[in-house]
Amino acid sequence: MALRADVGIDLGTASILVYVKGKGIVLQEPSVVAIDQHTNKFLAVGEEARKMLGRTPGNIIAIRPLKDGVISDYNITERMLKYFIQKALGRMILKPRLIICVPSGVTEVEKRAVIEASNEAGAIKTYLIEEPIAAAIGAGLDITEPNGNMIVDIGGGTTDVAVISLGGIVVSKSIKIAGDDCDDAITRYIRKKYNMMIGERSAEELKVNVGCAYPFEEVRYMNVKGRNLLTGLPLNVEVSSTDMLEALNEPVQEIIEAVHEVLEKTPPELAADISNRGILMTGGGSLLYGLDKLIEKTTGITTRAAEDAVECVAIGTGKSLDWVEVLEKSMDSGQKSRFR
Structure with missing residues (x-):
């Protein structure tokens, strides 16, 4: 003992x-x-x-x-x-x-x-x-150096965007938009488009399997079961990754906006460091397909998800x-x- x-x-x-x-x-x-x-x-x-x-x-x-x-x-x-x-x-x-x-x-x-x-x-x-x-340390970054590191940590309830230098946070923004909001957005979309009510777990499965922030090379499909809101009977619908792209547009744009806001407030020297080193994404939400590509496209800065994103x-x-x-x-x- x-x-x-x-x-x-x-x-x-x-x-x-x-x-x-x-x-x-x-x-x-x-x-x-x-x-x-x-x-x-x-x-x-x-x-x-x-x-x-x-x-x-x-x-x-x-x-x-x-x-x-x-x-x-x-x-x-x-x-x-x-x-x-x-x-x-x-x-x-x-x-x-x-x-x-x-x-x-x-x-x-x-x-x-x-x-x-x-x-x-x-x-x-x-x-x-x-x-x-914690995410920066977990990803193996040396945060004690006088260099700027940008972290985008997307969890279940919050997304934290921060610029770290010399062991402390220089600029940060925390928004209450993250994985759970993506699930809610999927539930709302399915209800509106297919007149079908799905549960929390089904929404999460859709997000993991066919969810995307950037189009897949080939459209993906997944069957999802729920309750028909008109008849009240069980219903089975095939949902595509194109549907998911549309469903997740709103929460994804809010995350992109937070990244832009933090970059705008970052001191020029640190902004230059971030431009060279890139943006690091951590948390389960960072595994959403194409989110790194979308951030890279909108900011012009190399973006990657950490190896152990969930455990970081x-x-x-x-x-x-x-x-x-x-x-x-x-x-x-x-x-x-x-x-x-």
Whole structure:
């Protein structure tokens, strides 16, 4: 039995990744919880609970306690964190030190909610790191150099666009448009075009299989099942990648706009660095086909997705455990008092 562990957590809207120092990523599960409303008891957490989304009887609810990258249900988030920490670590003699990444645009109140939930879930100390910094570290960039690096981190609830130099964020923008909004846009499009209602999971499957931000060389197709809104009966429709291009146009354009805004505010020297080094995309949302091509086309800057795009933030959060002392110093006095 280990004495104490240092743990890094990517507390995402769509999924939670847990990194244990010395072991790497030990757990990756959807941030979904299924609860019995009568007894308030956890019935399933993670992948098991995700399978229940949209399929539960009246007394059971499957919910995602994080919305737009921040805590929307404090108590459930705390219980979910406790569950994942125990599952990842097993029994510990001493409480673990935790480092959790948060979107770059979170408020002090939202930061405090994360820290309190984490400490209540069993951490002896909780540190926060901003997602773009964690993503850059996870992608293997040396962020301590006086060079500009641009990161576009597209998660489930938020997209963070940031320019990093000398270990800090110079310019950033966080928008609440990301993977979940793409799913919603697909659901709306299918409802409007085919008069069919599809579930959350079907929308996600469409996005993963035929979704695109830039046309495929050959049009792709996928069958999707749902409910006909006119007759109320089950319906099967063949959806094309051209449909998806149209459906995803709005959220994709908002992400492109955020990238442009950050580039406009970037100091000239750093802008020159970004032009040479290119833009790095991380997060599950960056895997949408053609998004890198579209950003490259609209900005004129080479754009690529990181190798471990989904795990980047968690890996970076874990690696930053070595810099806990630096993080503690960088905390403002209001937060620092919470760690004594």
